[in-house]
Amino acid sequence: MCDFVQEPDGLLEYDFGAWTVRKLFFLAHYLGITTHAMSGHSKFSSLNYIDLFCGSGVFKVVSEGSRVRRYPGSALLAAGTQKTFDKIYLVDQDFEALEAVTNRISRLGCTAELHTWCGDSNLLIDDVVAKIPDRALNIAFIDPYSLKVHFNTISTLAKSRAMDLIILFADRMDIERNVEEYYYPRKSDNLDLFLGEDSDWRAEWEQLENRDGGKIRQFFADCYLRQLKAIGYYYSRTKVIESDRGPLYRLIYASKNEHGLKFWDIAESEDVDRQRGLFGY
Ligand SMILES: C[S@@+](CC[C@H](N)C(=O)[O-])C[C@H]1O[C@@H](n2cnc3c(N)ncnc32)[C@H](O)[C@@H]1O
Structure with a gap:
């Protein structure tokens, strides 16, 4: 896939930091493992991928010495798995992003219904959930820049269907920096919409004595995992994604079925750092 995107094709591409490669490395492995194991499984009517913040399908990382690499x-990773969704x-x-990603997926020759x-x-x-067939197994990747996905959106997506979730949790990039502002509801309700309006995080926040960065991040991750549990997600993992200057955000993986964890654990056990040469960042 890295070869497929290496040359510019004139369509929109994003500029992201090198840590994005880490995030997508785990996603790529997880999608590969899950499609390999679950494609054509008799228990499910279909195996589907949902991406609510899908981007343009290609991003570039400019590293030291101005070397550009595209990923x-x-x-595109979902459209390029060996066993297809x-x-x-x-x-x-x-x-423009949607047009670019659609064009690239069609050039890949992907056979999935798009x-x-x-x-x-x-x-x-x-509208999205109305198109998802009954008895399907679904994987959703939720990758907003910050806290842009409402908890109601997650619960609508998850309601009455098998839906494994991989969610970017912008704790360092957003929550930790802005929590004091979010505390006052009239200034911004972003955090309330993100955690769910019934999360009651302010009451617990009052009790939190140690408010150093790590404790704040853990506090909100725990709150989010509790909210997920309340809608049936008993099995979850969190993976901290680090930049060279420390933790940036987490990926939260959540499933209603403990088998899902097996696939995520295998994907997580792959060592992205040992693949640095291969991924070239
Ligand atoms: C971090 S990028 C996604 C990157 C993508 N996952 C990838 O791997 O290339 C976030 C995307 O969300 C889109 N976006 C932002 N707010 C949105 C919203 N409320 N609904 C849908 N898309 C949104 C942006 O246009 C952008 O393409």
Whole structure:
């Protein structure tokens, strides 16, 4: 896949930091393992991938010495698995990104049935779930820049269906920096919408004595995991993604079924650092 995207194709590509390669490394492994094991499984009517913040399909990392390397984004990774997903559902509010990713997926020769929506995934979620067939096994990747996904969106997605979740949890990038502002509801309700309006985080926040960065991040991760549990996600893992200057955000993996954890644990046990040469970052 890295070869497929290496030359510029004139379509929109994002500029991301090298840590994005780490995030997508785990996603790529998890998708590969899960499609390999679950594609065509008799228990499910289909195996589907949902990406609510799908991006343009290609991003570039400029490293020291101005060396540019291009990488496949999440949607392209999902479209390029050896055993394919049956259906792929993509949402992005940026029309140019959606056009670029659709073009790239079609050039890949991906055989999955593709559904796309342009707009705010929090507003489009009912349309997306209406297209997901019954008795399907689904994997959703939720990768906003910050706290842009509402908890209601997650619960709508997850309701009454098998839906494993991989969610970018912007604890360092957003929550830790802005928590004092989020505390006052009239200034911003981002954190309330993200954690769920019933999370009651303020009451517990009052009790938190040690408010150093690590404790704040853990506090909100625990709160989010409790919210996920309340909608049936009893099995979860969190993976901290680090930049050279320390932790940046977490990936939260959550499943209603403990078998899902097996696949994630295998993906997580792969050592991204040993692959540095291969991934070239
Ligand atoms: C971090 S990027 C996603 C990167 C992508 N996962 C990849 O691997 O290339 C976030 C994307 O979310 C889109 N976006 C931001 N807010 C959104 C919203 N409310 N609904 C849908 N898309 C949104 C942006 O246009 C951007 O493409």
